[in-house]
Amino acid sequence: MKTSLQIKMGQQLTMTPQLQQAIRLLQLSTLDLQQEIQEALDSNPMLESEEFDDNSDSGNESDNDSRSSDSDNNDRDSHDNRESSSDNQDYDNSYDDNSYDDQSGQESLDEQWSSEKLPDDLPVDSQWEDTYQVSAGVASSSGPVDEDFDYDSRYATSDNLQDHLLWQLNLTPMSDADREVATMLIDGVDDDGYLHTTVEDVIEAMDPSLEIEEEEVMAVLHRLQQFDPAGVFCRDLRECLLLQLHQLPQGTPWLTEAQLIIRDHIDLLGSRDYQSLMRRTKLKEDDLKSVMRLIKELNPKPGAGIASEESEYVIPDVIVRQIRDEWRVELNPEIAPKLRVNADYASLIRRSDSSADNTFLKDHLQEARWFIKSLQSRNDTLLKVATKIVEFQIDFFEEGDEGMKPLVLHDIAEAVGMHESTISRVTTQKYMHTPRGIFELKYFFSSHVSTDSGGECSSTAIRAMIKKLIADENTRKPLSDNKIATMLGEKGIKVARRTVAKYREAMLIPPSNERKQLI
Template structure:
């Protein structure tokens, strides 16, 4: 085989650290973006939040900074008016392993574990888990040491939803042998735990959880006996809806009013007794953009709380020496480059967010003025073509980003929907059709609910050509029961 040399021309896309960072920041929701910015502020000495330090003031060396009257706001944001920082901006070489340095600094994460916690400090504490709540009750229960240790084994086998993950007889193997426990001992302690708070915890299925809760009610609770019978013998039949009410009345020998009262009593119970516990917190949505009507036009503004503005600390940037090869100078040069990249990436993210939001608002003015029934069909490709960006970029910037409008706060994805042809050759969005179905169902007569076929006919009369199966699909997506289940007798 003869060896030869060949020269070939080719192109390939290189994912630089700057591009990787820009793409990652583009898809971060507001909460994660703020966390990323806080970590960057802690780990990068060149960065500072714009609102934290007034231009022209620095506690390290006030005389080292230029006069504030010569500074433009845009230059102050980037820190480009520092003498050395201006010259070094383009000269600093790109470290190919720069992405390895992004993240929270180790000094910020450690070193505080042994610090004494101020009891008066205002800090949020995580919610107690279900197991912690049960262990706490066991400690206060007054059980013997033996029963308490059995109870700990049982609590360990209870899942977050409150159900026992193993049959009681299988828990014998997990109990220490020195306790000499029998199956009856497990059952006795389990029955005790099932009546702790929340009642029904430790049940093996929803039926058992409901049965424990109904049995714990006072004997004089109205309709308790009927509710207990429904849970024990007719739970599956009850789940089939109002169509089974006549059969249930005959089987239990009660009238419609008593049956509805028993069902209402069951609905006050919790088939998942552990659902109220966990480490979850209430997360509040921070809108990335705000839309308001000004001077007869809809204006879009990027929410500054969702993306705080950063700038380079001019004093620290001026300390960087071009020819100094020392470790400290190298670190400052690296921090300066990282700071400039981050600021540029954040600016690019906000500009893309602004463009996409303005494009959506331009096409959905009917929604802003009249509500979701006026929503127009829109797909990602249309926005991508309008702003001259790739469709994948639009997909990233519209995921988990929210827009506050006069019609409420909605995710960007909410404004995108497929279209259905109308009778006159036009288009109607799926969101608008769902809104019409919801309106028609809300106005129907309970004794004579509208079937899917009837809803399709009404929509067709309004000029929207939609099939019955499409109506059924939209109805199920909105969680609206079928006409049979919605029917209520007068």
């Protein structure tokens, strides 16, 4: 086969690295974006954050004025003060090396002291920290409170239910054999406080030489069932509620009747068959209501309150406010710091120099500019999409969920002149802070259901209507799914019974037979 060279012309779509970077930043969540920005600040010397503004010029002038005034009064004191200030500054520099994550942290600390104007006299009965901001490393306990201090992570306990029970076990006098049995029982408790280890399992796991009998295990179990929280180490719901009732004072009203219902008629209570319950317990309706109030105060999952779950916070990307009857949309300025090109490093670049150092600076300068441009493009696109969403769903912000209109990605894509995939990236893991709460941008997109008038109603509005109907229903005769569908049909909304059931289950609302209440 003979080799040859051929020239062909064709068209193809390619994605430049800059476009790939812009698309990647567009779909990042707030936390991922902050991490991406921090990595860019650490790796690119041309990038810096505008949080650390250089105001050293005015600070130096005020410093010079202060020093000249001190020099006129006493040259020796001024010289000693400058030496002391220099020593303290060196101490602060060595002490606070790890106080900042970025490269300009130490410089900003130096600028902080040089940019502040020293007053002649401080106010009476004031602290030094009230006038000057002290760094985190040398701040005293009486300093100002940091607004960003995370109290949850500082003071939250990390103990789970097992740790809480072991702590109580260490305070309880027991023999070594009983303590080993108690430890096995604690290991068999789940997060809700229910015991899943049987007595036979404990005896089988114990050393045969100890000759542990069933009565000894039950004695230890009864002792552990007195631990906090009340109802822990129960083996079923009946035992859980009875343990909690047993720990109530003997003079508690309706305590005996509540124990009778839980012990002998818990099945009727679960099925909400109040007529049979009153007939078997010989209680009148008002008396049964009082007993039910006492039972409702019990906790069916006593261990759930001890679970160590860290709080998760959502940082909104967009903020919506109503100012003078006008809805305004703006980006959250706290989600990401403002970036700029470091002017000092940029001034070192020489145009006609092709050395390795100059090439290094040029490459990082171009990379920094593209990164800032990609961030700006992301912010502009996010603001544009959020503004259109607010315009489409203006009834939601004024009326609530019932005013939500049907909306799909294609509608927003046409309004802003973008592709649906771009709108999908923008609205994923992005949140909007509104007077009605914080919602993901995806929340404002929903399917629709036809109405008798030929219009459309969003599924979100239908859910809100179902929730409102159930909230206003008679608890003695709850509305069935078929009845709710009929009531919606009277409002002109065509929806089937199975659709009502699907929406109800999505909102975690039980069926009508489980919503029946006596009080």
